Amino acid sequence: MSLTRRNFLRGAAAAGAACAANTAAPAEAHDERALPPKAVGLLFDSTLCVGCKACMTACREANGTNPEFGAQQMLWDAPADLSARTLTVIKAYSDGAAIEKDREKDGFAFIKKSCLHCIDPSCVSVCPVSAMTKDRATGVVSYNPNNCIGCRYCVAACPFGVPRFEYDKTIARLRKCELCKTRQAEGKIPACAETCPTGATLFGKVTELRAEAERRHKLTPGERAFFPCKTVGSNDTHEKPAPRYNAETYGLEEVGGTQVCYMAGVPFQKLGLPTLPNKSFVSTSEKIQHTLYKGMIAPAVLFGSLLFFVRRSANHDEKEEE
Amino acid sequence: MLVRGLNDIATRPGHEPIHQEETVGVGFEDKAERMGDYMNDEILTAAGTKLGLSRRVFLQFCAGVAATLGLPADAHASIAEAIATKHRPPVIWLHFAECTGCTESMLVAEHPAIDELVLNLVSLDYHETLFAGAGHQAEAARKSSMEANKGKYLLVVEGAIPAKDSGIYCKVGGQTAVELVNECARDAAAVIALGSCASWGGMPSTGPNPTGCVGVGDVLKKQVVNIPGCPPNPYNFLSTVVHYITYGKLPELDNQGRPKFAYARLIHENCERRPHFDNGRFVQEFGDAGHRSGWCLYKLGCKGPETYANCPSVLFGDAGGGCWPVGTGHPCIGCTEKGVGFERPIHGLADLKFVTPSAASSRVIEEQGKGVSVASAAVLAGGIGVVVGASVAMAKNLGKGHLPEHTQHGEE
Numbered sequence: 001m002s003l004t005r006r007n008f009l010r011g012a013a014a015a016g017a018a019c020a021a022n023t024a025a026p027a028e029a030h031d032e033r034a035l036p037p038k039a040v041g042l043l044f045d046s047t048l049c050v051g052c053k054a055c056m057t058a059c060r061e062a063n064g065t066n067p068e069f070g071a072q073q074m075l076w077d078a079p080a081d082l083s084a085r086t087l088t089v090i091k092a093y094s095d096g097a098a099i100e101k102d103r104e105k106d107g108f109a110f111i112k113k114s115c116l117h118c119i120d121p122s123c124v125s126v127c128p129v130s131a132m133t134k135d136r137a138t139g140v141v142s143y144n145p146n147n148c149i150g151c152r153y154c155v156a157a158c159p160f161g162v163p164r165f166e167y168d169k170t171i172a173r174l175r176k177c178e179l180c181k182t183r184q185a186e187g188k189i190p191a192c193a194e195t196c197p198t199g200a201t202l203f204g205k206v207t208e209l210r211a212e213a214e215r216r217h218k219l220t221p222g223e224r225a226f227f228p229c230k231t232v233g234s235n236d237t238h239e240k241p242a243p244r245y246n247a248e249t250y251g252l253e254e255v256g257g258t259q260v261c262y263m264a265g266v267p268f269q270k271l272g273l274p275t276l277p278n279k280s281f282v283s284t285s286e287k288i289q290h291t292l293y294k295g296m297i298a299p300a301v302l303f304g305s306l307l308f309f310v311r312r313s314a315n316h317d318e319k320e321e322e
Numbered sequence: 323m324l325v326r327g328l329n330d331i332a333t334r335p336g337h338e339p340i341h342q343e344e345t346v347g348v349g350f351e352d353k354a355e356r357m358g359d360y361m362n363d364e365i366l367t368a369a370g371t372k373l374g375l376s377r378r379v380f381l382q383f384c385a386g387v388a389a390t391l392g393l394p395a396d397a398h399a400s401i402a403e404a405i406a407t408k409h410r411p412p413v414i415w416l417h418f419a420e421c422t423g424c425t426e427s428m429l430v431a432e433h434p435a436i437d438e439l440v441l442n443l444v445s446l447d448y449h450e451t452l453f454a455g456a457g458h459q460a461e462a463a464r465k466s467s468m469e470a471n472k473g474k475y476l477l478v479v480e481g482a483i484p485a486k487d488s489g490i491y492c493k494v495g496g497q498t499a500v501e502l503v504n505e506c507a508r509d510a511a512a513v514i515a516l517g518s519c520a521s522w523g524g525m526p527s528t529g530p531n532p533t534g535c536v537g538v539g540d541v542l543k544k545q546v547v548n549i550p551g552c553p554p555n556p557y558n559f560l561s562t563v564v565h566y567i568t569y570g571k572l573p574e575l576d577n578q579g580r581p582k583f584a585y586a587r588l589i590h591e592n593c594e595r596r597p598h599f600d601n602g603r604f605v606q607e608f609g610d611a612g613h614r615s616g617w618c619l620y621k622l623g624c625k626g627p628e629t630y631a632n633c634p635s636v637l638f639g640d641a642g643g644g645c646w647p648v649g650t651g652h653p654c655i656g657c658t659e660k661g662v663g664f665e666r667p668i669h670g671l672a673d674l675k676f677v678t679p680s681a682a683s684s685r686v687i688e689e690q691g692k693g694v695s696v697a698s699a700a701v702l703a704g705g706i707g708v709v710v711g712a713s714v715a716m717a718k719n720l721g722k723g724h725l726p727e728h729t730q731h732g733e734e
Binding site: 050051052053054055056057058078079080081089090091092093094101110111195197198236238239240270271272 | 599600602603604620627670671674683684685687
């Protein structure tokens with residue numbers, strides 16, 4: 001079939017219609033994703049953390065990562081931040097004389113950094129090859145190196161700076177906390193929560209963790225209180241006067257909510273947790289994308305007008321040739 | 323036995339070891355010879371006779387005390403000379419609301435046989451547990467000693483003082499504890515509160531505390547030397563007394579009146595189980611695999627991270643390494659620390675005391691360079707220049723290569 005003007009236009013229209021028909025269903029506007037039914041996560045209570053870094057050691061054992069020595073000496077495992085070799089890190093906040101724990105001025109506090117397992121994760125949304133996925137049941141955001149093409153969009157997209165790329169390796173992977181999904185499959189809990197001696201890192205269902213956070217908020221500071229270790233509702237509890245908490249729990253609303261939540265006595269910004277909108281970035285970006293491609297109208301218009309200009313020039317040339 | 327025990331103290335890390343008697347080497351002979359430079363044999367022999375010790379054993383005792391005090395290597399010479407030549411200071415020793423555990427632990431200490439040394443080193447003029455006399459006779463001895471040694475005697479108080487209702491809950495010889503401690507402290511050269519009870523009230527002062535027990539410092543309304551512990555390490559007390567005899571003054575104290583040589587560091591800092599803490603190996607319950615492997619006792623409630631004492635280095639009971647509560651597998655209860663021992667639940671978790679978070683802790687915000695340096699600006703400007711120049715050159719040449727071809731094509 002010779003490509004006449006008529007045939008070309010006919011073909012273009014048919015293809016456009018087919019695309020529109022195919023994409024009509026997923027082109028719906030993005031809804032704020034709801035918490036998965038069996039969502040699990042962590043509750044990190046900075047006021048309970050004593051900075052022993054047992055979680056970091058346990059994490060290394062569970063994930064087979066090697067210690068990162070400090071720049072000055074080769075004695076201590078002292079990573080400066082999360083990295084492809086450090087999936088969780090305890091960071092210290094320190095102000096002035098650093099006398100009292102959990103006080104903003106002249107005080108100090110600890111914060112555990114690791115993946116927050118967003119309810120609506122940016123890394124999953126931006127991944128062009130579905131190497132980053134969110135488990136439909138547990139909500140754990142995990143990574144499949146076999147799918148990954150190494151574009152590092154997830155690194156750029158994460159508002160918490162969690163995914164880290166193995167820049168020093170020829171065949172590099174991305175590394176991030178996957179909430180010890182292999183341990184969970186064996187019926188165990190994540191290594192950091194398992195080893196934490198004070199219950200600062202607590203594992204459980206997100207709904208239960210949020211209820212626990214609410215219970216702690218209701219305690220009067222100084223009141224005799226019990227704090228569970230390892231998992232919510234475990235018998236392994238310890239007694240401690242209730243601390244003075246920030247008014248909010250971090251991770252209930254931020255970017256549509258996260259499955260890892262934080263409680264602290266020092267403002268979250270000071271602990272390196274960014275102030276973020278309650279709406280997830282994914283909902284905004286996907287809404288724009290899905291609006292643009294809805295019914296393939298925008299591409300049809302774009303390519304239609306391109307075609308128009310091409311045809312006009314072609315006609316002009318044909319006339320000249322004649 | 324005596325000698326071996328002393329050597330155990332003296333061979334603590336950070337101190338020059340003294341060789342055991344069986345393997346007396348050049349080091350010990352050197353020391354003994356150096357001692358000869360400071361004092362003559364007559365003094366040493368006199369001192370030995372005074373304490374009922376041989377010359378060698380006496381010198382080793384002095385070295386042991388110097389080591390406990392953390393004094394320089396030559397200090398044992400001064401100590402030996404002081405003990406040999408100076409007058410024995412009289413000591414009045416009072417007991418109040420307590421279990422007499424402090425005295426008991428002193429009596430069972432083996433090196434040097436502490437009862438003998440305390441009785442000979444000092445002139446113990448009044449001590450209810452050790453007294454042969456009783457009743458009015460004993461009280462008269464106390465009064466006459468106080469009168470004769472005005473401003474020279476040491477007052478040692480053991481046990482808390484029931485202060486409620488004018489102190490009527492504890493009386494000795496018709497006088498209340500409050501009256502006695504005030505009367506004896508008035509002309510004392512120094513007051514030493516021995517044990518946690520005397521230091522701040524200790525176990526008797528914990529709730530409900532019906533008799534209103536308080537420490538010696540609270541009754542006298544002044545800072546006294548506190549040697550807390552339940553019981554306190556006998557060598558911390560002995561070293562304080564020897565320091566006083568040798569230098570005529572008390573050792574340096576911390577803000578709670580505790581001698582710094584013994585109470586300047588957290589138990590956590592010198593604990594032999596510390597590497598397990600740093601690696602997250604915690605005993606989960608008594609008798610589990612971790613407990614049998616000697617892991618960290620923090621999760622069982624060890625108060626080492628908030629308790630200041632030299633237990634891990636001086637140890638207890640003269641039985642060698644590992645012989646202290648944490649060494650035997652029980653969490654520290656914080657007996658030397660006011661507000662921790664007897665007040666916090668034994669199996670409650672300790673709050674870690676940090677002066678500041680360790681330097682090895684990564685900071686929340688790592689410092690980054692700010693602004694533009696001259697070098698980076700130069701590199702950036704150079705780069706921009708190259709790009710702009712290339713663009714201009716390219717724009718100028720645009721179409722030039724095409725023209726002849728086009729002309730050629732037209733000619734065809």
